[in-house]
Amino acid sequence: MRITMLKATNMEMTDAIKAHVENRVESLSKLCEEFDPADEMRVEVGKSSKHHAKGPYFFAEMHLAVPKTVLRTVVEDEDLYKAIDTARDQIRRQLTDYKEKLDDKSQRGGRPDKE
Numbered sequence: 001m002r003i004t005m006l007k008a009t010n011m012e013m014t015d016a017i018k019a020h021v022e023n024r025v026e027s028l029s030k031l032c033e034e035f036d037p038a039d040e041m042r043v044e045v046g047k048s049s050k051h052h053a054k055g056p057y058f059f060a061e062m063h064l065a066v067p068k069t070v071l072r073t074v075v076e077d078e079d080l081y082k083a084i085d086t087a088r089d090q091i092r093r094q095l096t097d098y099k100e101k102l103d104d105k106s107q108r109g110g111r112p113d114k115e
Contacts, residue, residue: 006043
């Protein structure tokens with residue numbers, strides 16, 4: 001898995017934030033090994049506005065392109081690192097659900113032959 005876009009909105013992208021995102025996304029690469037085309041991840045982190053001081057104003061948005069679909073999640077939280085972790089957990093859940101759906105479709109069989 002590769003990160004094709006890493007963007008910060010209304011804030012500066014520090015090395016610590018970039019390393020945290022890359023570390024969290026790297027943990028998903030094991031689940032994506034079986035997809036033949038290279039899957040790509042787009043990540044956007046930042047503040048919803050420049051002037052808020054209370055409430056969930058940090059957000060993390062992730063888009064994971066897998067064959068035939070795009071998995072997407074947006075999480076808002078008071079802590080940027082929590083938002084990144086929660087977004088990664090949601091993408092992981094969506095990815096495992098998608099893989100189970102693919103397995104169910106491939107194991108579905110037709111009517112057995114009559115003799």
